[in-house]
Amino acid sequence: MSKNSTPQPLALLDSPVDATAIAAMQACCPDLFGEAISEEEAVVAARVFKALADPARVRLLSMIAQADQQEACVCDLIEPVGLAQPTVSHHLKVLLDAGLVERERRGSWAYYRLKPDALLAIRRALGA
Amino acid sequence: MSKNSTPQPLALLDSPVDATAIAAMQACCPDLFGEAISEEEAVVAARVFKALADPARVRLLSMIAQADQQEACVCDLIEPVGLAQPTVSHHLKVLLDAGLVERERRGSWAYYRLKPDALLAIRRALGA
DNA sequence: ATCGGATATCGATGGCTGTCAATATCGACG
DNA sequence: CGTCGATATTGACAGCCATCGATATCCGAT
Numbered sequence A, B: 001m002s003k004n005s006t007p008q009p010l011a012l013l014d015s016p017v018d019a020t021a022i023a024a025m026q027a028c029c030p031d032l033f034g035e036a037i038s039e040e041e042a043v044v045a046a047r048v049f050k051a052l053a054d055p056a057r058v059r060l061l062s063m064i065a066q067a068d069q070q071e072a073c074v075c076d077l078i079e080p081v082g083l084a085q086p087t088v089s090h091h092l093k094v095l096l097d098a099g100l101v102e103r104e105r106r107g108s109w110a111y112y113r114l115k116p117d118a119l120l121a122i123r124r125a126l127g128a
Numbered sequence C: 001a002t003c004g005g006a007t008a009t010c011g012a013t014g015g016c017t018g019t020c021a022a023t024a025t026c027g028a029c030g
Numbered sequence D: 001c002g003t004c005g006a007t008a009t010t011g012a013c014a015g016c017c018a019t020c021g022a023t024a025t026c027c028g029a030t
Helices: A021-028 A041-053 A055-066 A074-081 A084-097 A116-125 B021-028 B039-052 B055-066 B074-081 B085-098 B116-125
Strands: A071-075 A100-108 A109-114 B072-074 B100-104 B111-115
Touching: A021 A084, A021 A116, A041 A055, A041 A084, A041 A116, A041 B039, A041 B055, A055 A071, A055 A074, A055 A084, A055 A109, A055 B039, A071 A074, A074 A084, A074 A109, A084 A100, A084 A109, A084 B055, A109 A116, A109 B111, B021 B039, B021 B085, B021 B116, B039 B055, B039 B085, B039 B116, B055 B072, B055 B074, B055 B085, B055 B111, B072 B074, B074 B085, B074 B111, B085 B100, B085 B111
Parallel strands: none
Antiparallel strands: A071 A109, A100 A109, B072 B111, B100 B111
C-alpha cells in the first residue's frame, strides 16, 4: 500500500517566481488549522516556518525587532550574533526571501527592517 | 574578526531531557520579538518552528485539526497525506516531540490529538 | 499460543543546509 | 580612477533530514 510517494525531488520548494513566502501565505492561507488546506498551501506555509527554524535567524529577527526603528545595519548584527559575516548575510537573505524583513541600502550600509505584517500573517495562519 | 564561531556541532539542538519544545518555549520565551532573547531561547524557539517547517507536517497538523474531536488515527492520515506509513509515523513523532500533538493508544490504533495550548504559545511568542 | 492488522523503529540513501574562507560587488571618498 | 570599508556571492564541506523498504513491536481476536 501507499505506492503514491513523491518522486519529484522537492521541486515545489523552489520559490515559484518573485513573491516572498509571506506574500504567498497572505494570499492563500488565512487559517491553516481552521480549514482543509492543499499541498501547495502547506508548502507555502512550511517555507515561512523554515525561515524561522534556525536559532541564528530567530536571534537576528529578535535583534532587529529590538533595534531603534525596528531596523538594524548588518555591521551591528555580526558581533552580537557571533557568526562570520557571510553567514549573517546568508541568514538575512533567507529572512528577506521569506518576506519577514525588508532591505534598504543607505550609503555603504544595508539596513534590514522588520516587516510587521509578516508576523501578523503568521499569527493569523496559526488561528487568530 | 568574528573568530567566535560555533565549534560544537549543534549539540544544543538535541532535546535536553524530557520536556517538549513547546513546554520549553512556554517556560522561557513569552515574546520573542518584544525583548532581547538569549541563545538558548532562540534554540528552543527554532526547535518549535522546525517542527512546522515541513509541508507534510503542516498538512498532518491541519488534518488533525480538521478531524472530529481534533484527533485522528494514523491509519486515516496515511492515504490523504500520500506518504508511506513509516514516513507518516516519523512526522507524527516530530510533532509529538515538539509538543504540538499528544498521542493516545486505543486498541490497536494510535490517535493523535491537537494540543490547543501549543498553537497559542506560538502565537504569543510571535507577539500577542 | 498464534495470527493478523496497526504502528513504530532501523538502516540506507539522496538532497538540503549552515558554516566558513576566498572572492566579487557596491558605494563613498579622495 | 583607485582605494577602502561594507556587503553579497561562490565554492567546499560536514552534518542534518525526508523518504522508503524491511523489520520489529504491540494488541486484539481467534
